[in-house]
Amino acid sequence: MNQNLTKRIRNAGLLEKVMSADDAVAFIEPGMTLGVSGFTIAGYPKVTAAALSRRADTGEKLDLTVYSGASLGDEFDGELTRKGVFKKRIPYQTNNDLRNAINAGKVGYFDMALGELPVWIKNGILNHIDVAVIEAAAIDEDGNIIPTTSIGVSNTYVEYADKVIVELNTYVPEEIEGIHDVFSPQKAPNTEPIMIIKPSDRIGTPYIKCDPSKIVAIVESDVPDNGRAVAAPDDEFKQMAKNLISFLENEVKAGRLCNPLPPLQAGIGSVTNAVLDGLQTSNFEHMTVYSEVLQNSIFELMDSGKIDFACATSLTLSSDVRDEFFKNFSRYKDKIMLRPQEISNAPEVIRRLGIIAINTVIEADIYGNTNSTYIDGHRLMNGVGGSGDYCQNAGLAIFITKSTAKNGTLSSIVPLVSHIDHTIHEIHVLITEQGAADLRGLDPIDRARTIIDNCAHPDFRPALHAYLEEAIECCPNKHKPVNLKAAAAFKKQTNK
Amino acid sequence: MNQNLTKRIRNAGLLEKVMSADDAVAFIEPGMTLGVSGFTIAGYPKVTAAALSRRADTGEKLDLTVYSGASLGDEFDGELTRKGVFKKRIPYQTNNDLRNAINAGKVGYFDMALGELPVWIKNGILNHIDVAVIEAAAIDEDGNIIPTTSIGVSNTYVEYADKVIVELNTYVPEEIEGIHDVFSPQKAPNTEPIMIIKPSDRIGTPYIKCDPSKIVAIVESDVPDNGRAVAAPDDEFKQMAKNLISFLENEVKAGRLCNPLPPLQAGIGSVTNAVLDGLQTSNFEHMTVYSEVLQNSIFELMDSGKIDFACATSLTLSSDVRDEFFKNFSRYKDKIMLRPQEISNAPEVIRRLGIIAINTVIEADIYGNTNSTYIDGHRLMNGVGGSGDYCQNAGLAIFITKSTAKNGTLSSIVPLVSHIDHTIHEIHVLITEQGAADLRGLDPIDRARTIIDNCAHPDFRPALHAYLEEAIECCPNKHKPVNLKAAAAFKKQTNK
Numbered sequence: 001m002n003q004n005l006t007k008r009i010r011n012a013g014l015l016e017k018v019m020s021a022d023d024a025v026a027f028i029e030p031g032m033t034l035g036v037s038g039f040t041i042a043g044y045p046k047v048t049a050a051a052l053s054r055r056a057d058t059g060e061k062l063d064l065t066v067y068s069g070a071s072l073g074d075e076f077d078g079e080l081t082r083k084g085v086f087k088k089r090i091p092y093q094t095n096n097d098l099r100n101a102i103n104a105g106k107v108g109y110f111d112m113a114l115g116e117l118p119v120w121i122k123n124g125i126l127n128h129i130d131v132a133v134i135e136a137a138a139i140d141e142d143g144n145i146i147p148t149t150s151i152g153v154s155n156t157y158v159e160y161a162d163k164v165i166v167e168l169n170t171y172v173p174e175e176i177e178g179i180h181d182v183f184s185p186q187k188a189p190n191t192e193p194i195m196i197i198k199p200s201d202r203i204g205t206p207y208i209k210c211d212p213s214k215i216v217a218i219v220e221s222d223v224p225d226n227g228r229a230v231a232a233p234d235d236e237f238k239q240m241a242k243n244l245i246s247f248l249e250n251e252v253k254a255g256r257l258c259n260p261l262p263p264l265q266a267g268i269g270s271v272t273n274a275v276l277d278g279l280q281t282s283n284f285e286h287m288t289v290y291s292e293v294l295q296n297s298i299f300e301l302m303d304s305g306k307i308d309f310a311c312a313t314s315l316t317l318s319s320d321v322r323d324e325f326f327k328n329f330s331r332y333k334d335k336i337m338l339r340p341q342e343i344s345n346a347p348e349v350i351r352r353l354g355i356i357a358i359n360t361v362i363e364a365d366i367y368g369n370t371n372s373t374y375i376d377g378h379r380l381m382n383g384v385g386g387s388g389d390y391c392q393n394a395g396l397a398i399f400i401t402k403s404t405a406k407n408g409t410l411s412s413i414v415p416l417v418s419h420i421d422h423t424i425h426e427i428h429v430l431i432t433e434q435g436a437a438d439l440r441g442l443d444p445i446d447r448a449r450t451i452i453d454n455c456a457h458p459d460f461r462p463a464l465h466a467y468l469e470e471a472i473e474c475c476p477n478k479h480k481p482v483n484l485k486a487a488a489a490f491k492k493q494t495n496k
Numbered sequence: 497m498n499q500n501l502t503k504r505i506r507n508a509g510l511l512e513k514v515m516s517a518d519d520a521v522a523f524i525e526p527g528m529t530l531g532v533s534g535f536t537i538a539g540y541p542k543v544t545a546a547a548l549s550r551r552a553d554t555g556e557k558l559d560l561t562v563y564s565g566a567s568l569g570d571e572f573d574g575e576l577t578r579k580g581v582f583k584k585r586i587p588y589q590t591n592n593d594l595r596n597a598i599n600a601g602k603v604g605y606f607d608m609a610l611g612e613l614p615v616w617i618k619n620g621i622l623n624h625i626d627v628a629v630i631e632a633a634a635i636d637e638d639g640n641i642i643p644t645t646s647i648g649v650s651n652t653y654v655e656y657a658d659k660v661i662v663e664l665n666t667y668v669p670e671e672i673e674g675i676h677d678v679f680s681p682q683k684a685p686n687t688e689p690i691m692i693i694k695p696s697d698r699i700g701t702p703y704i705k706c707d708p709s710k711i712v713a714i715v716e717s718d719v720p721d722n723g724r725a726v727a728a729p730d731d732e733f734k735q736m737a738k739n740l741i742s743f744l745e746n747e748v749k750a751g752r753l754c755n756p757l758p759p760l761q762a763g764i765g766s767v768t769n770a771v772l773d774g775l776q777t778s779n780f781e782h783m784t785v786y787s788e789v790l791q792n793s794i795f796e797l798m799d800s801g802k803i804d805f806a807c808a809t810s811l812t813l814s815s816d817v818r819d820e821f822f823k824n825f826s827r828y829k830d831k832i833m834l835r836p837q838e839i840s841n842a843p844e845v846i847r848r849l850g851i852i853a854i855n856t857v858i859e860a861d862i863y864g865n866t867n868s869t870y871i872d873g874h875r876l877m878n879g880v881g882g883s884g885d886y887c888q889n890a891g892l893a894i895f896i897t898k899s900t901a902k903n904g905t906l907s908s909i910v911p912l913v914s915h916i917d918h919t920i921h922e923i924h925v926l927i928t929e930q931g932a933a934d935l936r937g938l939d940p941i942d943r944a945r946t947i948i949d950n951c952a953h954p955d956f957r958p959a960l961h962a963y964l965e966e967a968i969e970c971c972p973n974k975h976k977p978v979n980l981k982a983a984a985a986f987k988k989q990t991n992k
Contacts, residue, residue, distance in 0.1 A: 088939075090937070102975050103973040103974065103975050104973075104974060105941075105974030105975060108939045109939060109975060110937050110938065110939060111920075111921070112921060113888075113921050119847075119850075119891070120936070120937075123752050123753075123850075123891070124750070124751055124752050125752055125936050125937065126936070126937050127937075185848075187850070188754060188758050188848075188849060188850025188891055189694075189754050189756075189758060189849070189850065191693075191847075191848045191849070191850065192693070192848075193689045193690075193691060193693070193844075193848065194689075195689060197687075197688070197689070198685075254620070255620055256619050256620050256621055257619075258684060258685050260685075262684050262685060346847070347843035347844065347846075347847050347888070347889045348689075348843065348844035348847060348848065350843075351615075351687075351842070351843050351844060352681075352684075352687045352688075352689065352844065353684060353685070353687070354615075354619075354683070354684025354685065354687065369916070374976065377978050377980070378971050378972075378973045378975075378976055378977055378978045379972075379973045380973065380975050380976065384921050388888075388921050388922075392609075392843070392884075392888045392889075393843045393888075393889075395615070395619070395684055418978075420865065420916045420919055421919055421921065422919070423916055423917055423918070423919065424607075425607070425608060425609050425880050425884050425917065426884075440616070440621050440622070441586070441606050441616075441621065441622050441623075442606065443584075443604045443605060443606060445601075475874050476874075476875075477599040477600075477874045477875045477876065478599065478600060478601030479598050479599050479601060479605060479874075479876050480870065480874055480876065480915075481874055482873045482874045482914075484873070484984065488980065
């Protein structure tokens with residue numbers, strides 16, 4: 001047996017559970033529900049997915065319901081979609097093939113706030129977890145599991161599953177042990193307070209508690225996370241970052257924000273990565289992060305001494321920086337922490353810390369409703385993800401989008417969004433490359449004018465103002481006037 | 497001086513601040529921002545409002561911005577609207593004249609989640625509070641204020657206002673002292689955990705801390721709250737209650753809910769009052785309440801031994817039961833508690849306690865989006881109120897509505913709601929007099945079928961199913977198909 005593998009299995013009794021992935025997936029029966037590790041393409045099972053794919057190749061209909069933390073890599077979500085393995089996926093995805101299968105009505109999908117999922121698992125709201133499949137860096141003397149680059153819902157899946165398959169990943173350095181802080185509140189009525197008052201507070205264990213008798217298989221992997229490349233910031237991204245910084249600076253000056261800033265949260269993706277990147281040029285110091293994902297830009301801000309500490313539930317690095325990151329891991333180890341998503345996305349902590357939440361949307365309307373999931377109201381992109389947990393409870397809920405889409409031919413600011421994920425009650429500030437609109441305390445018509453003048457692209461401002469003035473004129477109610485027909489016509493009129 | 501009044505002012509130095517309401521309102525200048533006590537027509541200033549009204553009668557343009565806890569009685573919100581006193585009201589209202597003035601564009605209004613307002617006041621997000629006007633039952637030796645039938649944001653207004661006018665209400669028995677528990681977390685970055693693990697936990701003081709030098713006037717009042725009559729439950733309300741009870745019973749049987757139940761929250765109004773009333777006939781015992789308002793039905797459930805303890809931020813009794821309630825106050829005193837709305841509506845506590853949140857909506861769509869504020873998308877009714885705080889964080893977020901409106905001529909279940917306050921991500925269960933639809937974990941199309949079959953009125957089911965099937969057929973995406981034209985046509989087709 002591979003020595004690098006065996007030394008990571010510190011419970012001698014578990015060595016006999018080491019087997020091939022093909023043998024391990026024999027514990028997974030058709031129709032079962034799996035709870036798998038993985039969050040934003042970090043720390044998900046890879047060789048187990050490949051073994052399931054091979055089973056599907058034999059013609060077996062697996063029909064699996066798979067719950068995860070969030071999005072998984074193409075080796076899982078893409079591959080198993082292409083092989084027709086999924087009956088249903090919960091709670092979030094970003095894979096092109098999976099997205100297409102969902103939109104075709106071939107794979108079921110339930111899109112939900114990520115922080116709520118562990119609570120539902122504990123209370124039996126969703127299916128019983130037959131098998132948990134968890135990527136690990138090691139197993140300790142007592143059978144407890146040291147996770148890799150994410151925690152997500154893994155601790156809860158391990159607790160509630162009948163059986164556990166551990167995918168031991170030797171690519172991830174053993175030194176990762178110690179960055180995890182696993183605290184799992186009991187279910188109501190015995191739920192305890194989450195005693196975090198700053199991002200670096202340690203309240204749990206550095207491992208996922210696991211009864212070793214539950215572990216039915218341990219399979220070896222050395223496959224790194226398939227983190228996608230992050231787009232280099234273009235001029236519009238850079239301008240969005242500048243607008244964010246100048247808004248935050250102004251808030252500090254006005255005494256509405258403390259300095260050092262409250263912890264930052266930023267959603268996954270190139271846009272938020274680029275905007276965080278822009279903070280390099282700001283004067284903010286001693287920043288901290290309380291988020292669901294740590295991306296490239298966070299570590300660059302650590303390197304430059306801007307960020308003191310960052311916690312999240314996943315560590316999502318693009319492939320081009322990953323090896324270098326792990327080579328220099330000791331530089332970051334005492335500045336980062338991974339938590340279960342029940343904690344990283346906990347309303348309690350988000351409200352308490354007064355978090356600055358920065359999330360992207362597809363489109364926003366003039367009143368401040370935002371759409372982050374469905375193009376044209378019916379074509380699913382990803383899912384609401386953690387933005388629900390954060391924006392509803394943040395001290396400052398900021399949504400960002402470019403003012404136009406499709407090479408400037410479509411306005412991202414519209415009279416009425418085609419689908420709503422976050423209502424007017426959950427947005428504080430909208431930022432585009434054009435500027436920032438602070439909506440707090442404003443009446444609907446003032447919100448509309450502020451959004452049009454500060455955030456819409458100048459090419460579309462006349463049409464948006466015309467829509468608004470007509471709605472004010474025609475609608476019998478003048479507080480939040482709407483004109484459904486004109487709103488529907490807006491897209492056509494403004495398509496260049 | 498009235499002895500009943502003077503003995504309630506236990507700080508001798510403050511006796512000299514007693515004056516007429518007309519003298520007291522001289523501290524209020526045109527254009528000022530007031531922070532006033534009052535929540536769901538409980539504990540609001542009455543004689544001060546009358547004095548402001550008299551000032552308006554002289555032709556003075558007061559242009560006041562008024563922040564409260566929530567809705568105030570007609571003596572305040574109605575009277576001062578009729579006299580043109582308001583420039584802007586925040587954060588909630590239920591008064592007919594005020595509503596009409598807002599819809600006419602004559603009074604500004606910002607509708608927001610109630611639990612967030614105190615946090616905004618502390619951080620200076622809204623206007624500075626020039627004068628706080630607070631109804632009180634007494635002032636203690638140190639100048640601290642004993643509130644009456646609500647707390648709302650009073651503690652924060654007192655803390656941040658330049659001046660405080662106390663309206664000492666001798667109608668409210670002095671025995672009310674002791675039911676309040678005032679805890680006001682510091683603002684970020686120093687916010688503390690809210691250490692409540694059951695509704696009866698006491699974490700603060702029985703008074704609102706107040707520097708006596710801030711109190712510029714004390715005026716006498718003996719006017720009771722103008723609580724509106726509660727409609728007697730009709731057959732449909734009773735059936736909604738039965739559907740709720742049978743849903744909850746089933747959840748307990750399935751192990752998804754503990755018994756005794758987690759604390760209940762129910763929004764203000766006849767519908768929720770009637771539905772709570774229905775719990776009299778259930779087998780649930782030792783129920784508790786963690787809510788924003790305690791209505792008639794809560795005390796009836798205490799009388800019958802069903803409810804052990806109830807806390808909220810207001811005590812809203814209809815006029816017909818109010819005197820009797822205060823006569824028997826000792827029977828309830830150790831079973832109730834009033835908290836600031838920052839605590840009663842705290843995401844932290846709501847999630848921790850796994851609260852069962854029951855709120856009414858105007859309409860729901862087949863995917864589960866709900867509208868609780870705007871008829872036809874533009875005619876404001878009340879506001880989102882506390883439902884935002886609760887449904888986003890509750891263990892069980894239940895929305896209730898009758899399946900039809902306008903004497904059965906309109907379906908409350910529609911293809912697309914005309915305004916969204918709570919998205920598909922924030923509803924767990926929809927209940928009408930027809931039945932209950934448990935939406936947790938369901939794909940959009942399954943949600944639609946469940947809602948139509950269980951919640952829509954049988955008269956409207958064929959048209960709703962026809963809409964859905966056509967949308968599935970015509971929409972290029974099959975996960976959450978929509979057909980905007982057919983949705984718009986639905987209302988006309990189904991109007992009988």
